[in-house]
Amino acid sequence: MFNSKIIGVGKYLPKNVVSNADLEKTMDTSNEWIVERTGIQERRHIKKGDNDGVATMGVKASKIALERANINAQDIDLILLATLSPDYYFPGSGVLVQDALEIPDCPAMDIRMQCSGFVYALATADQFIKTGMYKNVLVIGSEYHSGGLDMTSRGRNVSVIFGDGAGAVVMTRTENNKEGILSSHLHSEGKHAKELSLIGPNTGRWVPEIITENDPEDISYYPYMNGQFVFKNAIVRFTEVINEGLKKTGWSANEIGMLIPHQANLRIAQFVQKKFGLSDDQVYNNIQRYGNTTAASIPIALTEAWEEGKIVPGTKVVLAAFGSGFTWGSVMIQW
Numbered sequence: 001m002f003n004s005k006i007i008g009v010g011k012y013l014p015k016n017v018v019s020n021a022d023l024e025k026t027m028d029t030s031n032e033w034i035v036e037r038t039g040i041q042e043r044r045h046i047k048k049g050d051n052d053g054v055a056t057m058g059v060k061a062s063k064i065a066l067e068r069a070n071i072n073a074q075d076i077d078l079i080l081l082a083t084l085s086p087d088y089y090f091p092g093s094g095v096l097v098q099d100a101l102e103i104p105d106c107p108a109m110d111i112r113m114q115c116s117g118f119v120y121a122l123a124t125a126d127q128f129i130k131t132g133m134y135k136n137v138l139v140i141g142s143e144y145h146s147g148g149l150d151m152t153s154r155g156r157n158v159s160v161i162f163g164d165g166a167g168a169v170v171m172t173r174t175e176n177n178k179e180g181i182l183s184s185h186l187h188s189e190g191k192h193a194k195e196l197s198l199i200g201p202n203t204g205r206w207v208p209e210i211i212t213e214n215d216p217e218d219i220s221y222y223p224y225m226n227g228q229f230v231f232k233n234a235i236v237r238f239t240e241v242i243n244e245g246l247k248k249t250g251w252s253a254n255e256i257g258m259l260i261p262h263q264a265n266l267r268i269a270q271f272v273q274k275k276f277g278l279s280d281d282q283v284y285n286n287i288q289r290y291g292n293t294t295a296a297s298i299p300i301a302l303t304e305a306w307e308e309g310k311i312v313p314g315t316k317v318v319l320a321a322f323g324s325g326f327t328w329g330s331v332m333i334q335w
Helices: 020-024 031-038 054-069 093-100 114-130 153-159 190-195 207-213 227-249 266-276 294-307
Strands: 003-012 017-019 042-044 078-082 108-111 137-143 165-174 180-188 258-261 316-323 327-334
Touching: 003 054, 003 114, 003 180, 003 294, 017 020, 020 031, 031 266, 054 093, 054 137, 054 165, 054 294, 078 093, 078 114, 093 108, 093 137, 108 114, 114 137, 114 165, 114 180, 114 294, 114 316, 114 327, 137 294, 165 294, 180 227, 190 227, 227 266, 227 316, 227 327, 258 266, 258 294, 294 316
Parallel strands: 078 108, 078 137, 258 316
Antiparallel strands: 003 165, 017 042, 137 165, 180 327, 316 327
16 A cells, blocks of 8 residues: 655746736725735736636646656656636646646546645545556646636625636655655535536536527626635634544644645635644745635645745645535645
């Protein structure tokens, strides 16, 4: 029985910075309102003409992770790409990454678990490696939100939150069962699916119907979020799933070297930090700079924490996420 461990990390963010002041020009909002409710000060949005997308950003982050892992792309046995914003309705963006990396026939799979996507993808990669089916797995979180947001006052409650970007990790097998991913914990509760959702387009409303309707008041093609309900559920599930991981590993909260929560809302992260009695040095947040990048948020933050020397060999790392579905999960890593 093998364990899996992360041997390379990478990230990519579009160059275009969108500040709260920029949003004040297009919608009825303010820097103070956004910061008070979310903690976000700026985010990155892809500009037209930049030729960035989910697959291309994923490739850029992956090349950095591969270089740091000191392996060639052709050594990858499986690609898992977590996203809610694939380049096409179908096929998934994972195969586009596989082609761009020039890996001949490596299997590639999209993981559609929204904010929990990267945690689900890590847990999936972990199982493939532990069973011996694959040795090297590339796990990516990549999101292109900005093109699908309602950037008017009507959509401000949601649109001020999200940003674009990608992060990636390279995982491989280890025979040392005291390092790498020690446990993963995944959950979902579909009865709340519509509380954080994008209902259209869907297979019940194909293109001819959309064109025929042409209803400018139809907001089903923009994301919807029941903010207070999502917040209340998030703080409960974050706490539960982190405790589940601590119980499984036998760690105490004060042993956590680095907690990296999905960057959904700074207020949620601060609540969880206080709940576990963690210091600022034990929690990594970058939502202030990038907004919520959904499945990309954890790998981007993980990469930055590693780059800043906050994660070193021996660090006990906890990853936790909650999002649309509802879905939530945690991964416990001995670095």
